Amino acid sequence: MARWRRRLLAASCLAVMGMVGASVGNAASISGDVVRIGVLNDQVGPASDVTGPGSVYAARLALEDFGPTVHGAKIELVVGDHQNKADVGSGVARQWYETGQVDMIADIGNSAVSLAVQALARDRGKVVMHVGSATDRIFGADCSPTGFMWLYDTYAIARALAKGNVAVGAKTWFVLAADYAFGHSMEGQMKKLVADMGGQVVGSVRHPLYGTDFSSFVLQAQASKADVVALANAGPDTINAIKQAAEFGLTQQGQNLAATTFYLPNVHSLGLQTAQGLRVVTGFYWDRNDDTRAFDKRFRKLSGGTPPDHVHAGVYSAVLAYLRAVQAAGTDDGVKVAETIKSLPVNDMFAEGASVRKDGRLMNDLFLAEVKKPADSKAPWDYYAIRTRLKAADIIRPLDQGGCKI
Structure with a gap:
């Protein structure tokens, strides 16, 4: 298990586990002709079993299901490890925003890191989709027009x-x-x-x-x-x-x-x-119905036999919802995409017939x-x-x- 984690982190640091599109010439509304999604969480530490590489696998499956491009622009996935430290996490996010052209950050899985990253994203108009983190401040006192809570909270x-x-x-x-x-x-x-x-x-x-x-x-x-x-x-x-x-x-x-x-x-x-x-x-169990079992089967091919937990399923749903909103909005502008996420229904194997409130809270059972x-x-x-x-x-x-x- 440790070996595939190390291989995954090494590969992601080199570049991308995203789906590279062919032509990007008609992607005038997409900045840099690329939509770049960052999965930020604990990759090798104590929380890596429940977030970590599994969240990256889930994001890859969302990219597979959406398709290789959006409005002709390629879609890329990058990975960061915050080591469960707010300063490290905010440092990774800042670098991604300033030099990495990252449009959206998903998962995080640590409440202190989530709040730090959300503050940065708010100032820059960037979308953050919190999945593994649980503090209700994310959609409460510290809410952001571009912040979303996608699994559960305290x-x-x-x-x-x-x-x-x-x-x-x-x-x-x-x-x-x-x-x-x-x-x-x-x-x-x-x-x-x-x-x-x-x-x-x-x-x-x-x-x-x-x-x-x-x-x-x-x-x-x-x-x-x-x-x-x-x-x-x-x-x-x-x-x-x-x-x-x-x-x-x-x-x-x-x-x-x-x-x-x-x-x-x-x-x-x-x-x-x-x-x-x-x-x-x-929020999810792999053996609940035919759709969850189908997702589990695909996930295990990437994970070496370990099933997804509810954080991984939530990352899949969040990434897919983000890409659908970029498609519908015709842009990767964070504020406009966030507004679109809130206007669209969410209906997948993780959240069936759900919607997103004005405060960014996914209304999932x-x-x-x-x-x-x-x-x-x-x-x-x-x-x-x-x-x-x-x-x-x-x-x-x-x-x-x-x-x-x-």
Whole structure:
């Protein structure tokens, strides 16, 4: 796996994994006779499994489906690694804008980097399509006329997790939260949302950030007999909590864990024996229908057998929507293309019958998925059972509540 990542990054640094068109003579409305798309994310670091090279593969598939040119201009794809650092990410974006003729940046996958890049793009009238990042400030207080949120955000995650679990019969909750700003925020949101939806939070406890011993917290959750134990944490805290919950047999005794930030590769790393019964919110699952399976088949040919997760599917959708807007607008001018993106419907295997709001938020449905028991998994990567679908209008923050000045 490491080898194909290195080959991909090396190739992208040399030039392009884009689709080179033949004649560009009639592309008078396209600056430089090229539409250049940059995929910016963590290429080799801790988040590379869920964004990284997979997002590049997804963008390549979008280019294949759109075609090699737009208004006769060639389409190119370039790749950058922000190393999960806002200064590095903004430096790459600045170079792309000033000397690289990059028209649009996709993915990012880190909220701090997303906000830094969005500020640069706003000043330059460039389109940014955030997929892996989750801060709701992107389409709220820090919104931009040319910025878009394409997968999910902190508000939608909390609401979808609460609404989805209540919908499938979870009435009582216990919240295990990390003791810092993110955990406090998620804990508060979930308590309010569960109460609003007719559920009851029967207990909560906070654990130290980057803790290693969760046994006392898991035992408190287990003793509560709550239907759902919600993990208001992230990264290694989530992983450690799941591992120790499995050691105490929490899910085997009838309770379900619910994680706020989790990805399909995390299930693969943990294994079904440990992750079984975990409920997560996702925007895409490769085995949901014929269209998602067709996309998965094409993706795996590029990835060496690893399926796409919802970030990768979101990048595909975002890049395709951008190119369709350039085609419809007849220009790569960022402000005009952004206006066109908001005027066009989005209908693909990632977002079916969706639309884009004035604040740049894609109104896409999300899904509550439950990790299967080992005996129920019939093939490699057959990990999720979709429990319910959450409509965009029910889970995404209302337009007038985000503080966006657009």
